[in-house]
Amino acid sequence: MPSPRLAVFIVFVFNGAVFGSWAARVPALASQVGAGEGTLGLALLGASIGLALTAPFAARLCAAFGARRVVLVSGVASALVLPLLALTATPVHLGLVLFLLGSSIAALDVSMNIAAVGVLRELDRPLMPQFHAGFSFGGLIGSIGAALAAAASWSPLPHFLVASAVGLLVLLLVHRRVPGESGERDREVAVGPQPTVLRRPVLWLLAGVAFCSAIAEGASADWSALFLVRERGMGEAAAAVAYAVFSITMALARLSGEPVQRRWGPYRLLVGGAVVASVGLTAAVLVPVPASGYVGFALAGLGLAFAFPVIMDLAGEAGRRADGTGGERELGLVTTIAYTGFLAGPPIVGGLAHLSSLTVSLGVVALVCALMVPTVWFAARSRARELAARRPESVPARP
Numbered sequence: 232m233p234s235p236r237l238a239v240f241i242v243f244v245f246n247g248a249v250f251g252s253w254a255a256r257v258p259a260l261a262s263q264v265g266a267g268e269g270t271l272g273l274a275l276l277g278a279s280i281g282l283a284l285t286a287p288f289a290a291r292l293c294a295a296f297g298a299r300r301v302v303l304v305s306g307v308a309s310a311l312v313l314p315l316l317a318l319t320a321t322p323v324h325l326g327l328v329l330f331l332l333g334s335s336i337a338a339l340d341v342s343m344n345i346a347a348v349g350v351l352r353e354l355d356r357p358l359m360p361q362f363h364a365g366f367s368f369g370g371l372i373g374s375i376g377a378a379l380a381a382a383a384s385w386s387p388l389p390h391f392l393v394a395s396a397v398g399l400l401v402l403l404l405v406h407r408r409v410p411g412e413s414g415e416r417d418r419e420v421a422v423g424p425q426p427t428v429l430r431r432p433v434l435w436l437l438a439g440v441a442f443c444s445a446i447a448e449g450a451s452a453d454w455s456a457l458f459l460v461r462e463r464g465m466g467e468a469a470a471a472v473a474y475a476v477f478s479i480t481m482a483l484a485r486l487s488g489e490p491v492q493r494r495w496g497p498y499r500l501l502v503g504g505a506v507v508a509s510v511g512l513t514a515a516v517l518v519p520v521p522a523s524g525y526v527g528f529a530l531a532g533l534g535l536a537f538a539f540p541v542i543m544d545l546a547g548e549a550g551r552r553a554d555g556t557g558g559e560r561e562l563g564l565v566t567t568i569a570y571t572g573f574l575a576g577p578p579i580v581g582g583l584a585h586l587s588s589l590t591v592s593l594g595v596v597a598l599v600c601a602l603m604v605p606t607v608w609f610a611a612r613s614r615a616r617e618l619a620a621r622r623p624e625s626v627p628a629r630p
Contacts, residue, residue, distance in 0.1 A: 239350055258456055268457075271581055277330035312331045318388070364482045371479045443600065444535055448535050505600050509597045549617075
């Protein structure tokens with residue numbers, strides 16, 4: 232049986248593989264339903280709405296029933312919904328199925344992050360980037376599978392059926408070792424009521440960074456292949472490799488996350504990554520050479536590699552109680568706002584592309600990455616003020 236750390240890592244791989252499998256087939260799905268950039272953006276909005284609406288409820292379900300049960304149910308749902316994408320015939324149908332897929336992925340994402348926080352606290356190590364490397368490797372596996380399926384002239388249906396069957400088998404083999412067998416309600420009662428997360432500026436600022444990162448990551452996933460097909464003249468199979476390049480760069484960077492985070496600290500790591508991601512996306516859209524798209528999306532993957540995992544780590548730490556539990560509500564808030572980035576991203580990129588081009592719209596995403604830099608700075612200052620306020624004030628000596 233795998234260790235809890237390995238089991239959670241595999242769940243991250245599974246989630247990334249589901250996401251990468253359908254994201255890399257967006258051009259085929261767009262042709263299947265006859266959607267242009269603007270219409271496709273609205274259809275992709277279905278997944279984003281499902282993500283944003285489900286995330287806060289997923290955090291509550293984990294607190295009530297334990298992360299393990301939510302991981303199992305949402306993971307099975309994700310695998311079963313995936314083949315339904317291949318049966319859609321109109322943009323409306325595609326949007327509805329993507330709503331279901333987005334909902335199940337959101338529940339899986341929140342629950343696996345909560346399970347990962349449990350492993351981090353047990354081992355007392357900053358391993359969150361490594362867990363998210365599992366998601367990136369899963370995205371790589373899914374996108375490579377998509378590229379092979381496209382090269383073999385497979386339609387999405389047989390491709391998604393195979394991916395779903397393999398994913399279900401893996402999930403059922405490891406889910407029993409995922410932490411979080413029981414809920415947190417009893418422990419919440421034991422420690423008493425906690426201050427509302429809505430009144431903590433640091434959480435809103437961390438969520439803002441995650442929001443910008445989600446827009447950039449979602450744009451790279453949803454639009455990289457279509458950008459290279461329609462703006463750079465690549466074939467579908469070659470264009471699908473762009474998300475694979477993005478994913479493998481992100482995965483390799485995340486594998487080094489523990490020593491890098493220890494050396495540079497979470498906030499400096501977030502700032503540096505934002506700069507690299509912005510430069511990469513700018514290069515992809517400004518250099519009119521097909522190969523530059525691979526380089527640009529590789530830099531975007533490198534720059535965004537630490538954003539989401541480090542923010543999840545910081546949010547979980549901000550919610551940690553004296554008894555070592557807690558963090559579900561903080562993670563729920565941050566992930567909910569992050570998913571509104573996925574919610575806003577598709578219509579923004581698709582709408583701008585419809586009015587101008589995908590080159591312009593992805594250039595705007597590069598600017599969004601740059602906005603992460605000042606937001607991280609404010610988040611660091613806000614957290615420092617929180618910690619300073621908690622320190623006992625020195626008592627002056629009596630004369």
